[in-house]
Amino acid sequence: MTTESAPISAIESSIEIDAPPARVWEVVSEVRNAPQWSSQAVKVIALGGRTSAGTRAININRRGPLFWPTTSRVVEFEPGRRFANRIAENTTVWAFELEPTSSGGTRLTQRREVPHGLTLLSRFLTDRAFGGQKNFSRELDQGVSTSLQRIKALAERG
Template sequence: MADTYAKLLEDTIEIDAPTDRVWALVTDIPAMAKWSPQVVKSTVKGGVVTMGASFSNLNKQGLKRWPTGGKVVRFQPPTDATPGDFAFRIRENRTVWSFELEPTAAGGTRLTERRETPHGVSGLSLLLTKVVLGGQEPFTDELRRGIRQTLERIKAEAEA
């Protein structure tokens, strides 16, 4: 089966809130259901989000629901010298989702969300996307829209 998926999806938004406020939001995995249109519920094993933390998700597309598991693979809070970097790998498809936070000159945050595939996407995931989720191209378009919607919702909460 050919790898007919986008290797990198990303979008960026400017938020009028300090990086520590935005960091607190993006690292709150259970709250992701408020922002991501695909996530129904997330539960962190042990309740604490830090490097190596494992979690489970319930995802959705229309009436369809499916579980996934994730593990935090990068957890670098922002400092004056370095941007913040928070990432997790999804077990079932090997994708890595991340948030990069950079302070802006005006005291806000530039937030970038990415979906990367450093080790490709699993064959089973590619097959299920084709058969159950409408195919790679439509599903990738849905993910792009979902990233934008997630960023806009995080921005609204951070600026509230």
Template sequence: MTTTETELEQSIHIAATPERVWSLVTDLSRMARWSPQVVHSFVRGPVQLGTRAINLNRRGLLFWPTRSKVVVFEPHREFAFRVKDNATIWAFVLEPTDGGTRLVQQRRTPDGVTDISLRLQDAVLGGVDRFTAELQDGMRQTLARIKADAEA
């Protein structure tokens, strides 16, 4: 059902408390403000363990929905959601530092990535390697935008 794929990680230092950063990364409705791929997030109920959401994603003229569920909710420490459509887990890990927070964004693939997702990446998104590079760049952009909001 799934194929193994490299996990991704990016991090940034933010001059804000973990509490401030937590309040931002757990506000799924704001993800479109930060992520270059997310157009809109539809969240069902308050964000907590088990909360479900639907994202509308975009790359150029191509749009696609994804369904997710919050699978880790450890206040001020870790927030993660599993994307049902491709079996990946997207996580934000917060680490207190002198003068702020180290925010780590990860795409975890403990069960690999679904074959259909990999086939679509090859057929529509320029291949797995190209799409993975875009995801890495998108993660850097997302973290920089969260940092800007947290420090504002």
């Protein structure tokens, strides 16, 4: 089993949204909302009620004809400030950070953090099914920009 030796890096992008942080928080902090804006999530089944710290979810993701499940847990939940979900299968953390702007809007940053590297299984499957780490990371980076544009549209619609 060979895998690319390129290091796995964090992905980060930001956007200015013409909506207050409370409105943006409503969109990004409920895991069930992800299919409305995510470039890959097509279904999220949250276990329990409204999303809060510790909420677990089963996620169905799609890339072209490929579908795959992941499981996640909310590891940070600071209302109006930071929301983060850890994906069990690869240990990445997908986080949103919200900052109020001087105009009354919100600067939203989405980040994929890789604090412990990826699991061997995740690296192997990404190399085999998604064209390698470098290609998949580039695709995820583009997906983050798409997601932020969709979140902006949802939040600004009110």
